[in-house]
Amino acid sequence: MQALTAPAGGRERNAAVLPLPAFSDNYIWAIVRDGQAAVVDPGEAGPVLRFLEQQGLRLRAILLTHHHGDHVGGVPELSRIEGITVYGPAHERLPRCDVPLSEGDRVTLPELDLDLAVLDVPGHTAGHIAYVGRAAGVEPALFCGDTLFAGGCGRLFEGTPAQMFDSLGKFAVLPADTKVFCAHEYTLANLRWALAVEPANRSLQEWQLQAQQLRAQGHPTLPSSIGQERATNPFLRTQQPDVARAAADWAGSNLHTPVEVFASLREWKNDFK
Secondary structure, eight states, X not given: OOOXXXXXXXXXXXXXXXXXXXXXXXXXXXXXXXXEEEEEOOSOSHHHHHHHHHHTOEEXXXXXXXXXXXXXXXXXXXXXXXXXXXXXXXXSOOSOOSEEEOTTOEEEEGGGTEEEEEEEOOSSSTTOEEEEEEETTEEEEEEEETSEETTEEOOOSSSOHHHHHHHHHHHHTSOTTOEEEESBOOHHHHHHHHHHHOTTOHHHHHHHHHHHHHHHTTOOOOOEEHHHHHHXXXXXXXXXXXXXXXXXXXXXXXXXXXXXXHHHHHHHHHHOO
16 A cells, blocks of 8 residues: 655644555555544445554544445445534435535545535436545545546546536646546556557556556555646547547547547546456
8 A cells, every 4th residue: 555645744744644545456546644534435434443443543534525335335334423524416316425525525624634615517327426635645636436537537427528628627627746546456457548649659558567667566656646647638638639649540430529539538447248
């Protein structure tokens, strides 16, 4: 398990954001500072409870991005812990939500040095949200659930290509050094597809080698960064000529807008083996 720690010194010295592996490829993100913790998208309770016990931590909050079971399944059991608050999307049905959130809201937990703004990012689900800001002293940080992945994006289960394109656009304008804490270890499969789209992309070639080395050593490939995604993720590169041309070739038709390019890329990725 790799920790992304806050800058050394002062009140942040005991702060970290840690990945807790769950199921076959999920990450539950644990935000830890001075004996306290919050978790993002706990699809199962076991990894969280073991982590809290091993580290001697008190759970203060749960942050949810959307309603899928592999992100909320652990909430009922974790809700037995006294004194926790559950934050989540206002427009989705959740096992528990004490504080419903929409774009423009903030989650502020001083004890965790956490201050996160909420973004509405429909596409994967209709009411999906993301959190961006500071967590355990790590700043800028983005907790994006299943909207953005390293080298990919979420499937469109409830939203439209236009919605997802707009949602990803909210991420694309964030500072390049924004750490991207997405919820699945899909990176190697995503990069294989990304190289089929843009085989001459040197940054993408280098990222694939780095990701392969990380996984071979048993390390997560995450967090990524917005700068890295802008350089390598086809879904954030729809206006690049090579990406648009590849999407049109795959579709077998002319594509006239970035949204059409995005839709073609999403269909391509759905069918990619």
